[in-house]
Amino acid sequence: MKAAILFEPKADLVIEDVRIDTPGPREVLIRTAACGVCRSDLHFVDGSFPHPMPTVPGHEAAGVVEAVGSDVTRLKPGDHVITFFTVFCGSCEMCVTGRPSLCVDPSTRRPKGAPPRLSRADGTPLAPFLNLSAFAEAMLVHENACVAISKDMPLTQAALLGCAVITGAGSIFNDSKLRAGESVAVIGCGGIGLAAINAAKIAGAGQIIAIDPVPEKRALAARLGATHGFAPDEPDLVKKLTALTLGGVDYAIEAVGRPETAELAWTLLKRGGTATILGMIAPGKAVSLPGPSFLTGKRLQGSLLGSTRFPIDMPRLVQLYLDGKLDLDTLVAEKIPLAGVNGALAALRQGDTVRSVIEFA
Known part of the structure; x- marks a missing residue:
């Protein structure tokens, strides 16, 4: 072969x-x-x-x-x-x-x-x-x-479930357990980030904020459910998002794999919010967080493949696609x-x- x-x-x-x-x-x-x-x-x-x-x-x-x-x-x-x-x-x-x-x-x-x-x-x-x-x-x-x-599932689309989609969707359904009306910021709108955005829409998120430097990716994010889109280098980004969300987001999903984007995910959280790091931060790199910010009750967590329970979650994601909900x-x-x-x-x-x-x- x-x-x-x-x-x-x-x-x-x-x-x-x-x-x-x-x-x-x-x-x-x-x-x-x-x-x-x-x-x-x-x-x-x-x-x-x-x-x-x-x-x-x-x-x-x-x-x-x-x-x-x-x-x-x-x-x-x-x-x-x-x-x-x-x-x-x-x-x-x-x-x-x-x-x-x-x-x-x-x-x-x-x-x-x-x-x-x-x-x-x-x-x-x-x-x-x-x-x-x-x-x-x-x-x-x-x-x-x-x-x-299910054999009704197209195998080309099914392949994406094997990494990008179970990681992105799992960060919403499993790691965050996002509830209807809550807010989420997704940093990085590649396959994983876009899957997280689509899952947040399915879960009924109130505000879904897409952050990516590429305008075309922010446009795709909007198609998949993002309510707002920003470039990461936009002036006063944190202040703007804090004002937009009335204090910060409930959940932040990092799908890039860089220390600075992981730190941004933490900064965008409201008091008691949770940041999930999905990106592969390279060996030798470290994330730095200000000590006093831990007193706000924020949580930082890692995730591998969206903490997916494969035999259960994968058929459910297939059905969401067949039902026209998962794009x-x-x-x-x-x-x-x-x-x-x-x-x-x-x-x-x-x-x-x-x-x-x-x-x-």
Whole structure:
């Protein structure tokens, strides 16, 4: 099969024929239908976050089950599935307390000494990328790295649920638990931020404030439910938003991954408000907050994939799309073949695209 391989940071991905193993116990072979090109991929491709190489990036995908290994009970060939990179074991402390996105149990990975799931034609192992390696025509994953969904769901749109949408929507539904009439500011209007804005609209937020330097992204935010839009460098931004919201927002969602935007999220909160940091702040970077501000009862929290409970939340998001409430179509900037992956990554570096989605024949 064809896959896009990263051999070293800051280099173009190289498309090659690679080998994929047969499913082992609790493993599922998936024919990839679509995969979003996510800014999180770019962090690894550009070396901001370290990763073993060579590897096949990609982690926001959907496809069709082709084969299953022994002991697989929840999936069968022909099932349409969405994948997610935080594969869960189902029995550790994180899983049984309702936090499967935080599971790190090693039992979901192949044991030491087992053959690699992916390898080059010459037999060189390819390091698994975030448990998925989805820039490929097929994926071999643990059964708890995917969820079966309705076959009425278009797989191109379904792929976006695997990262951007569950992260953004989860920050509203799970992390914030936003109630009707409350206010939220979303900093960064890429795929994650736009999904948070759309979810805030579904939840009935009173004021939804989109903050992004790109006018076109603020326009998309308005289409998805934002009531106000601002550039982050607008003069007196904090004063304007404090006045607009009569003291600050109930919730702030940071979807950029920079210390200064995390600090802005904190500053925009009202007394007792909550800021959720979704962006990947690079190693070595730190967030600085004024000590006295903690006396206002504000809360700062991190989140991975919107604290999503995958088998429950993903089918619900699918149904919201099928019911016409969750807008995934607007998030797709372009549909490309696998050969266009380097161009999509370059567009992400420019910051002027929402989501490029690789469609596989």
